[in-house]
Amino acid sequence: MPAEKAQALVLRTTDWSESSRIATLWTREFGKVRVLAKGGRRLKSNFENALDLLTLCRIVFLRKSSSSLDLLTEAQVVERFPRLRSDLPALYAAYYIAELLSDWTEDYDPHPVLFDEALATLRSLGQPAKIEDRGSRIEDSSRSLQSSILDSQSSILNPQSSKSPSPGPRLARFELVLLRELGYMPALTSCAVCGQELQTGAAQAVSGSAERAQSLAFSPAAGGVVCSVCWPTRREALTLSQGAWQALRDLSEKDDAWQESFSPEVRAEIRRLLNDYVTYLLGRRPRLLPYLGS
Numbered sequence: 641m642p643a644e645k646a647q648a649l650v651l652r653t654t655d656w657s658e659s660s661r662i663a664t665l666w667t668r669e670f671g672k673v674r675v676l677a678k679g680g681r682r683l684k685s686n687f688e689n690a691l692d693l694l695t696l697c698r699i700v701f702l703r704k705s706s707s708s709l710d711l712l713t714e715a716q717v718v719e720r721f722p723r724l725r726s727d728l729p730a731l732y733a734a735y736y737i738a739e740l741l742s743d744w745t746e747d748y749d750p751h752p753v754l755f756d757e758a759l760a761t762l763r764s765l766g767q768p769a770k771i772e773d774r775g776s777r778i779e780d781s782s783r784s785l786q787s788s789i790l791d792s793q794s795s796i797l798n799p800q801s802s803k804s805p806s807p808g809p810r811l812a813r814f815e816l817v818l819l820r821e822l823g824y825m826p827a828l829t830s831c832a833v834c835g836q837e838l839q840t841g842a843a844q845a846v847s848g849s850a851e852r853a854q855s856l857a858f859s860p861a862a863g864g865v866v867c868s869v870c871w872p873t874r875r876e877a878l879t880l881s882q883g884a885w886q887a888l889r890d891l892s893e894k895d896d897a898w899q900e901s902f903s904p905e906v907r908a909e910i911r912r913l914l915n916d917y918v919t920y921l922l923g924r925r926p927r928l929l930p931y932l933g934s
């Protein structure tokens with residue numbers, strides 16, 4: 641029974657017995673692992689508060705056979721994201737990240753790029769606010785998702801939150817990296833149905849065909865952007881504005897494109913489109929979706 645070391649983000653915890661807890665962890669080295677933390681509910685356990693939701697920790701665990709849970713033997717806090725506790729839109733975005741990683745990745749299927757992106761996203765969302773946070777803290781973020789949300793709704797009524805940057809583009813960047821890593825990257829530069837390369841507005845102007853600027857759509861079932869010729873064959877496809885198309889390509893190609901200022905209309909369109917695409921791929925609507933802003 642080898643002891644493994646890993647960096648881990650805590651995605652979910654459930655009480656297992658009087659004193660123990662089961663934790664779902666997203667590790668850089670092994671992908672998703674589920675561990676039993678014996679004594680994990682006691683105040684002075686080996687794990688202290690390392691198993692709080694969305695905490696980055698360093699862990700040691702014993703790999704068991706496929707039929708039983710791995711056993712957590714050590715967990716030390718490396719980093720927390722305190723701003724999440726006083727910024728509701730950022731907190732929902734972070735919970736959504738945890739939900740996607742927990743529900744969509746396989747056990748022992750590592751994606752270091754996705755681990756790094758998740759961590760970078762939590763750091764961006766959890767950056768200290770420029771003004772001092774006065775919001776109250778969520779005392780027990782390790783409880784169930786639902787009760788955490790209820791807690792946060794009642795405890796974070798902090799008007800300063802509205803001055804925080806919108807988490808939408810940062811979250812969209814994470815989702816695009818996740819989709820690429822899991823093999824579901826939507827087609828953005830060529831039609832998802834016929835494969836024809838899609839012309840940008842600038843290219844159309846140069847080629848003198850601006851007067852017939854393509855109207856584009858996005859089809860979750862086809863797996864991406866659909867050209868004007870194929871659109872009538874995809875009845876479920878949604879109109880895609882040039883602005884949102886450009887934003888999607890930028891967010892998928894550039895690490896820091898999420899820092900650009902996107903219009904509220906473009907942000908809302910991207911949110912709607914990603915919601916539809918993720919829901920289609922998962923076969924159900926993620927629990928956190930209704931709480932996400934753009």
Ligand SMILES: [Zn+2]
Pocket residue numbers: 831832833834835836866867868869870871
């Ligand atoms: Zn086409």
